[in-house]
Amino acid sequence: MTAATAEKKIPVLTIDGPSGSGKGTIAARVADALGWHLLDSGALYRAVGYAASMAGLDLSDTEAVTRCAETTKITFRDPKDGGETRVYVNSHDATADIRTETCGAAASAIAAIPSVRTALFEKQRSFRKAPGLVADGRDMGTVIFPDAGTKVFLTASAEERAKRRYKQLKDKGLSVTLSSLLREIEARDVRDASRAVAPLKPAADAVLIDSTGMPIDEVVAKVLELVRS
Numbered sequence: 001m002t003a004a005t006a007e008k009k010i011p012v013l014t015i016d017g018p019s020g021s022g023k024g025t026i027a028a029r030v031a032d033a034l035g036w037h038l039l040d041s042g043a044l045y046r047a048v049g050y051a052a053s054m055a056g057l058d059l060s061d062t063e064a065v066t067r068c069a070e071t072t073k074i075t076f077r078d079p080k081d082g083g084e085t086r087v088y089v090n091s092h093d094a095t096a097d098i099r100t101e102t103c104g105a106a107a108s109a110i111a112a113i114p115s116v117r118t119a120l121f122e123k124q125r126s127f128r129k130a131p132g133l134v135a136d137g138r139d140m141g142t143v144i145f146p147d148a149g150t151k152v153f154l155t156a157s158a159e160e161r162a163k164r165r166y167k168q169l170k171d172k173g174l175s176v177t178l179s180s181l182l183r184e185i186e187a188r189d190v191r192d193a194s195r196a197v198a199p200l201k202p203a204a205d206a207v208l209i210d211s212t213g214m215p216i217d218e219v220v221a222k223v224l225e226l227v228r229s
């Protein structure tokens with residue numbers, strides 16, 4: 001068996017959807033329940049957005065941002081005592097920095113550059129390791145893992161997503177308003193769905209789950225049922 005064939009046998013669950021749909025939480029819970037690896041692809045785009053901003057790059061300078069995507073060292077580390085996975089950008093712990101709304105907007109801008117997506121392609125594919133992978137993002141089921149055995153497209157109303165984000169950021173002590181979050185979420189949805197490369201859209205074979213008003217446990221159970229069936 002060739003290495004490529006062996007890799008194809010490793011099961012993948014993709015969870016795509018818009019910002020704030022709960023993908024991250026659901027993907028982490030499902031990966032934990034299955035004992036599979038986890039790829040938070042949004043964190044990679046956020047890390048590049050962060051590195052580019054820190055370097056003072058003009059985010060519309062395609063060449064400079066692509067070089068930044070190619071050379072930035074991004075690593076994920078699970079703390080030994082459990083807790084949130086840490087994200088290191090060129091050895092600096094940027095876990096909190098990459099979660100700000102400013103960084104989210106930078107990520108969305110640089111993610112629209114085709115050569116940036118190419119630069120991150122192999123890195124994302126390299127997360128496919130036994131016994132399995134749960135990958136969350138925008139194009140996991142359409143572009144990165146088109147052969148995934150289970151594909152989910154998770155959504156929720158913009159209002160509900162803004163409320164969830166508001167709570168998350170407030171809990172982290174960040175100062176935000178609900179109305180500005182809603183505006184940002186709607187603007188990001190439009191940008192992510194209308195870009196020319198890998199726009200946010202469900203794969204033809206994805207199962208759509210609308211999580212508006214649905215408790216997290218229920219969504220996790222539904223996704224687990226899909227993987228196991």
Ligand code: DC
Nearest residue numbers: 019041042045107108111137138139
């Ligand atoms: O999922 P997130 O909010 O952390 O993602 C941040 C941005 O990164 C989002 O606006 C779009 C981009 N992104 C992408 O283009 N493709 C992915 N697979 C994941 C994220």
